[in-house]
Each structure stands twice: as C-alpha cells, then as structure tokens.
Amino acid sequence: MNLDATLQLLRALLADVPVAVRTGEELVHLLAQAQARLSCRVGDTPVTPGDIDALINEIRATSARIQDVG
Amino acid sequence: MRTLVHVLVATSTLVLATACALLAPAGLDGRARQAAALTLETYAVLQQAVLVYGRLPSCDGSKPVHLCREPQSWHRLREAERHASHAIAAAAPVLNGDMMDTGELVRALDAIDAVARALADTRRPREVAP
Numbered sequence: 001m002n003l004d005a006t007l008q009l010l011r012a013l014l015a016d017v018p019v020a021v022r023t024g025e026e027l028v029h030l031l032a033q034a035q036a037r038l039s040c041r042v043g044d045t046p047v048t049p050g051d052i053d054a055l056i057n058e059i060r061a062t063s064a065r066i067q068d069v070g
Numbered sequence: 071m072r073t074l075v076h077v078l079v080a081t082s083t084l085v086l087a088t089a090c091a092l093l094a095p096a097g098l099d100g101r102a103r104q105a106a107a108l109t110l111e112t113y114a115v116l117q118q119a120v121l122v123y124g125r126l127p128s129c130d131g132s133k134p135v136h137l138c139r140e141p142q143s144w145h146r147l148r149e150a151e152r153h154a155s156h157a158i159a160a161a162a163p164v165l166n167g168d169m170m171d172t173g174e175l176v177r178a179l180d181a182i183d184a185v186a187r188a189l190a191d192t193r194r195p196r197e198v199a200p
Contacts, residue, residue, distance in 0.1 A: 034115040047107040049166040055110040062117040063155035069124040
C-alpha cells in the first residue's frame with residue numbers, strides 16, 4: 001500500500017460524508033482539513049528538518065489543549 | 071462521529087503501516103522523512119478528533135444528548151494522547167537526523183497507534199451490566 005493508495009482510500013471513505021454532516025459543522029470541517037493536510041503531504045516536495053520541527057511544535061501545542069480539557 | 075472515526079482510524083492505520091515500512095531501515099532518507107511528515111500530519115488530525123470528542127458533553131445521564139463523551143474512554147484517550155505527544159517529541163532529534171535511533175521511532179509509532187485504537191474504542195457501544 002503506497003501513499004497514493006492511502007489517499008484514494010481516504011477519498012472513498014469521504015464519500016460517506018453526509019452521515020457526518022448530521023453530527024455537526026465541526027466534524028465536517030475536520031474531515032475537510034484531514035483531506036487537505038494529507039493531500040498536501042503526498043508528492044515530491046522535500047521535507048526539511050524545519051518542517052518536522054514545525055509539525056512537532058503544533059502537536060505539542062494541541063496536546064496542551066487536549067490535556068486542558070476537563 | 072462513527073464515519074469520522076472510521077475515516078481517521080482506517081487512514082491512520084494505513085499511514086502507520088506505510089511509515090513503519092519506510093522508517094524501519096536505519097537510514098532516514100528523503101522518502102522516509104516524507105513518510106514521517108505524513109505520519110505527523112495524520113497524528114495532528116487525530117489530535118483534532120480527540121479534541122472534538124473531548125468537547126462533547128459528558129454521558130452522565132442528567133440530560134439526553136445525541137453524542138456524548140464516556141468518562142472512562144476520555145480518560146484513556148487523553149492519557150494515550152499525552153504519552154504519544156511525549157514519544158513524538160522524544161523522536162524529534164532522530165527524525166531530524168541529529169541522533170541515532172535507539173527505539174524512539176518505534177515507540178512513537180506504537181504510541182500513535184495506541185491513540186488511534188483508543189479513539190476507535192469510543193465508537194463501541196457501552197457494555198450493559200447483566
């Protein structure tokens with residue numbers, strides 16, 4: 001299974017999105033964001049150490065928000 | 071929510087499998103770094119799903135809600151997420167080629183997988199006591 005095939009599967013699964021629409025705007029936004037983010041990462045664009053650092057910093061920040069939820 | 075979890079778990083499982091295959095060799099070449107970035111992107115999306123679940127009202131039975139958050143599931147999910155974020159941070163020097171891998175990558179991937187599994191568990195129906 002290569003990365004393109006992974007994205008193909010994601011698109012196929014997104015065909016069922018009307019079910020998610022009923023559960024709220026936030027979920028739809030999340031699905032769209034997931035597709036956009038993952039699509040951007042597939043390709044020949046080189047990944048630099050700075051890209052990795054930026055992703056890890058984002059993960060740290062989101063983790064702090066999750067841990068703050070009661 | 072079920073569709074959301076299906077999409078995220080299926081996607082992250084496949085991405086993790088791909089990333090494992092690519093990151094397993096000792097050398098972290100450009101393609102492996104790209105796989106690592108994709109895995110981190112997937113985890114960032116998973117975190118957003120965790121946040122969505124965490125913001126649901128608690129399933130305390132005081133008021134009827136269509137979607138709610140099971141306290142035990144949330145506790146497990148939050149702990150798994152905390153562990154994964156620490157493991158990812160510990161793997162950062164390896165991903166950037168500043169340090170030899172001494173198991174950091176596998177630990178990070180295992181921890182991410184644990185978050186995906188904990189998120190998948192939230193969709194399982196509550197067990198009813200006999």
